[in-house]
Amino acid sequence: EPEVTQTPSHQVTQMGQEVILRCVPISNHLYFYWYRQILGQKVEFLVSFYNNEISEKSEIFDDQFSVERPDGSNFTLKIRSTKLEDSAMYFCASSEEPGEETQYFGPGTRLLVL
Amino acid sequence: QKEVEQNSGPLSVPEGAIASLNCTYSDRGSQSFFWYRQYSGKSPELIMFIYSNGDKEDGRFTAQLNKASQYVSLLIRDSQPSDSATYLCAVNAGNMLTFGGGTRLMVKP
Numbered sequence: 001e002p003e004v005t006q007t008p009s010h011q012v013t014q015m016g017q018e019v020i021l022r023c024v025p026i027s028n029h030l031y032f033y034w035y036r037q038i039l040g041q042k043v044e045f046l047v048s049f050y051n052n053e054i055s056e057k058s059e060i061f062d063d064q065f066s067v068e069r070p071d072g073s074n075f076t077l078k079i080r081s082t083k084l085e086d087s088a089m090y091f092c093a094s095s096e097e098p099g100e101e102t103q104y105f106g107p108g109t110r111l112l113v114l
Numbered sequence: 115q116k117e118v119e120q121n122s123g124p125l126s127v128p129e130g131a132i133a134s135l136n137c138t139y140s141d142r143g144s145q146s147f148f149w150y151r152q153y154s155g156k157s158p159e160l161i162m163f164i165y166s167n168g169d170k171e172d173g174r175f176t177a178q179l180n181k182a183s184q185y186v187s188l189l190i191r192d193s194q195p196s197d198s199a200t201y202l203c204a205v206n207a208g209n210m211l212t213f214g215g216g217t218r219l220m221v222k223p
Contacts, residue, residue, distance in 0.1 A: 043158060043202065048209040056209045091157050098209045102148065105157040
């Protein structure tokens, strides 16, 4: 069964450093998403992406964050200058269609900012 | 502000019993509703989705939706210890999911 994959599974970085989290969505899906979950808290929406453009973004997704689809398979989330409060699990998700369509989640990247 | 509320639990049920999980949402424009299961340290795993008022059954799981009351529920029949996890209610209104905080379910052998 097709699934969303993410790399790395764990990333430790120093405050102020840039990190890039990578995702390979399900191959026939056209809509891509990033969510994050701080330990013990809710899963929070960051951004949705379609046709090489951001469709929607939350207040969390400020200028420190960017997304890109550098090739036909990868979808990346970049955090330019990490802060301690960026420590969280970051989940990539994809769906065939937006709106009602089910979003399938990858296994996540655990980011720890020291 | 779109809100999705769940009782955090833990909800403790004996093996073989029915577990009932509830969720309310604030955005009347929401069109689709999802239940995800999340084991500790893992990603959300889809259990069921429901779009229309009423009940939807899939194996041991039944989702119930009442849009007038802005209420979604999940029933798990014949609960098993392997069902012990956090159950996340999620609501889609556009290109994003809004999650509740989850209800932790513990099924005791």
